[in-house]
Amino acid sequence: MHRGDTHHGGVALVDENIATIVVARLRTAGHDFVAIAETAAGASDDQVLAIAVADQRILRIRPLVHRSD
Numbered sequence: 001m002h003r004g005d006t007h008h009g010g011v012a013l014v015d016e017n018i019a020t021i022v023v024a025r026l027r028t029a030g031h032d033f034v035a036i037a038e039t040a041a042g043a044s045d046d047q048v049l050a051i052a053v054a055d056q057r058i059l060r061i062r063p064l065v066h067r068s069d
Helices: 020-028 045-054
Strands: 011-014 032-035 058-060
Touching: 011 045, 020 032, 045 058
Parallel strands: 011 032, 011 058
Antiparallel strands: none
């Protein structure tokens, strides 16, 4: 798992509490998102953090929420 040469949006690693369908839609929109559920399911918090650091990715642990205010 590593950052690709090209990306158009956020470079992030998302924790297992974020639905893979959300990650798929973000990818479709051109964002470079990796789901821990797809690459290291069941990893401990320390392992997830280590993966994010090693891959130089922002770690997203809360669901993404769209607000219109």
